[in-house]
Amino acid sequence: MYWAKEVSTDATDQYISTANAKAHLKVDISDDDALIDALVVASSNHIEEYLGRTMVPKTLKLYMDGFPFDGRSILLPDSPTVSITSVEYVDGDGTTQVWDSSNYSIDLISIPARLSSAYNVSYPSTRSQNNSVIVTYVAGYTVTNGVTDGPAAIEHAAKLMLGSLYDIRENDCPAQFYSPSLGFKTLLAPYRVYYRGPWV
Numbered sequence: 001m002y003w004a005k006e007v008s009t010d011a012t013d014q015y016i017s018t019a020n021a022k023a024h025l026k027v028d029i030s031d032d033d034a035l036i037d038a039l040v041v042a043s044s045n046h047i048e049e050y051l052g053r054t055m056v057p058k059t060l061k062l063y064m065d066g067f068p069f070d071g072r073s074i075l076l077p078d079s080p081t082v083s084i085t086s087v088e089y090v091d092g093d094g095t096t097q098v099w100d101s102s103n104y105s106i107d108l109i110s111i112p113a114r115l116s117s118a119y120n121v122s123y124p125s126t127r128s129q130n131n132s133v134i135v136t137y138v139a140g141y142t143v144t145n146g147v148t149d150g151p152a153a154i155e156h157a158a159k160l161m162l163g164s165l166y167d168i169r170e171n172d173c174p175a176q177f178y179s180p181s182l183g184f185k186t187l188l189a190p191y192r193v194y195y196r197g198p199w200v
Contacts, residue, residue: 002065003198005077009059015044017146024159043161052193054078057140063131067123068199073114077195078139081113085136090127157187
């Protein structure tokens with residue numbers, strides 16, 4: 001079954017605040033603030049792809065060509081999922097419907113989160129067309145006053161990458177820069193999510 005995801009509303013917070021990043025880099029001037037912020041975003045984006053997680057809250061959309069035919073749960077990419085905004089589908093007449101939240105349950109404890117039909121409720125029938133089901137949801141760690149509630153090991157790994165990006169600003173750099181360090185991979189290994197699709 002085909003599926004795709006997109007960011008509907010991007011994050012408004014940084015995973016590492018400018019002040020926190022500058023403290024790690026031991027930078028006490030403001031000349032490089034814009035550069036540092038850009039490198040924070042770059043390192044966070046890389047770690048998101050590497051881990052299969054979302055570092056800061058954003059609204060995502062999961063597109064599928066139908067509901068699971070055998071009634072199994074739908075797995076949501078980019079952990080941790082915070083909440084479900086809506087579940088929409090295109091019915092047999094070609095009309096987009098909103099599936100009422102009373103018809104499904106969400107397991108936010110599992111990684112990845114699972115969306116399942118409620119007890120004694122079946123998934124609705126959909127028109128046979130591309131992207132006939134859209135799940136909109138919010139995922140990401142909470143950031144309060146520049147401090148994330150995510151695992152400290154992920155933040156430290158992001159700072160390791162940030163330091164490398166800040167120190168080495170040219171394409172012509174030591175070969176080892178292109179290969180994640182043992183420390184980087186060791187810090188992130190326990191939190192990596194191997195997402196294989198909405199249902200497996």
